[in-house]
Amino acid sequence: MISIGLIGVGGICQVHLKNLVKMSGVQIAAVCDIDPHRAQEVGKQLDATxxxxYRNMLRREHFDACYVCLTPSVHGTIEYELAEAQIPFFVEKPVHLKLEFCEGVLNEVDKHNLITAVGYHWRYMDTTKAVKAFIAKRRITAVDGGWQGAIPEHALWWPQMKLSGGQLVEQATHIVDLARYLAGDIDTVFASGTKGAFADIDKYDIYDASLTNLQFDSGAVGVISTGCVASGTVPSRVGLTVSGRGWQADVKQRDGQIIHERGKRKLKDNAKDFIEQIGRGDAAFIHAVKTGKTDRIRSTYRDATQTLAVTLAANESMRTGEPVTVERFM
Ligand SMILES: NC(=O)c1ccc[n+]([C@@H]2O[C@H](COP(=O)([O-])OP(=O)(O)OC[C@H]3O[C@@H](n4cnc5c(N)ncnc54)[C@H](O)[C@@H]3O)[C@@H](O)[C@H]2O)c1
Structure with missing residues (x-):
């Protein structure tokens, strides 16, 4: 039996929990949330303390692993303290808003050769796997993706730059991460954004829409767009297309396709819902904690820090109007 602790038991943690409670040999021993009602309620549901x-929890409990499901601005030194205590952790994306904190975590993680995983679930999709196999021996020339989505309801922190980092850092980070997973690392970004269309929303100060040009190490070029456009009858448009000479491959939230010289192949993600999509990353992490084998984990804290570096560089580029070289962690 492995013992798990949870830090932050809000929206996405509930999704992880649906997967964790079904796993054999996994016990949620304790939960922590700064909202006392939420902590009590979830603790009662799970028969967990x-x-x-979190410091009180870490002092009193002995975990084999921890989940950290916090909004971007409140990570502080939590992952550092987990790494220092040699507790493997799964953390939700984006891993932080400040790279200097991530660097400290990475040093501690390396020191203890610690297992880490991050909730970039697009890496585990069947569509992504098919595209990854298809491009293995092909040269990508262009990457074109975006997240034209909606402002998440009830997430008062989301439209505030200092709390979320903005749509690229918080939401379209999935697409930036997928771009890196498929096309490799990004050297330089050059981005622009627009503001003002949501001035009526209290404390809204993120970009309404943005475009980020990407220059990959491989020589490929790319662009990622964001926009808060979906509402009512206007659907979200989310996904990534990679292409090269004579071929094109799309990954979307549930499906995708590959078009090449010999025809078209439709792709589908076989997970029955979002919970199952998220569950693949959970299974990979728990397998690693139980066995010590990390080969199923497709997103580590180091890799996720590199994705954060790209999106923060884009924010800097939007602010300054200049191209920005991406800081390296890989
Ligand atoms: N992988 C995905 O597709 C996906 C989907 C949704 C959210 N997320 C990510 O998950 C993260 C959390 O999002 P959410 O929607 O669950 O947010 P949420 O606000 O619903 O939950 C966060 C919880 O953390 C608690 N909290 C805040 N500070 C704390 C502290 N110091 N110690 C303990 N608890 C604390 C809050 O009270 C809240 O209950 C975000 O970074 C978001 O980007 C990922």
Whole structure:
């Protein structure tokens, strides 16, 4: 039996929990949320000890692993402290808003050769796997993706730059991460954004829409767009297309396709819902904690820090109007 602790038991943690409670040999021993009602309620549901301060929880409990499901601005030194205590952790994306904190975590993770995983679930999709296999011996020339989505309801932190980092850092990060997973690392970004269309929303100060040009190490070029456009009858448009000479491959949230010289292949993600999509990353992490074998994990803290570096460089480029070289962690 492995013992798991949870830090932050809001929206996405509930999705992970649906997967974790079905796994054999996994016990949720304690939960922590600064919202005392939430901590009590979730603790009661799981027969786990509730805490409102993670340090108290870490002092009193002995975990084999921890989940950290916090909004971007409140990670502080939590992952550093977990790494220092040699507790393997799964953390939700984006891993932080400040790269200097991630660097400290990475040093500690390396020191202890610690297992880490991050919730970039697009890497685990069947569509992504098919595209990854298809491009293995092909040269990507262009990457074209975006997240034209909606402002998440009830997430008051989301439209505030200092709390979320903005749509590229918080939401379209999945697409930037997928671009890196398929096309390799990004050297330079050059981005622009627009503001003002949502001035009526209290404290809204993120970009309404953005375009980020990407220059990959491989020589490929790319662009990622974001926009808060979906509402009512206007659907979201989310996904990534990679292409090269004579071929094109698309990955979307549930499906995709590959078009090449010899025809067209439709792709489908076989997970029955979002919970199952998220569950693949959970299974990979728990397998690693139980066995010590990390080969199923497709997104580590180091890799996710590199994705964060790209999106933060894009924010800097939007602010300054200049191209920005991406800081390296890989
Ligand atoms: N992988 C995905 O597709 C996916 C989907 C949704 C959200 N997310 C990510 O998950 C993260 C969390 O999002 P959410 O929607 O669950 O947010 P949420 O606000 O619903 O939950 C966060 C919880 O953390 C608690 N909290 C805040 N500070 C704390 C602290 N110091 N100690 C303990 N608890 C604390 C809050 O009270 C809240 O209950 C975000 O970074 C988001 O980007 C990922």
């Amino acid at each position: 509730p805490y409102t301060r």
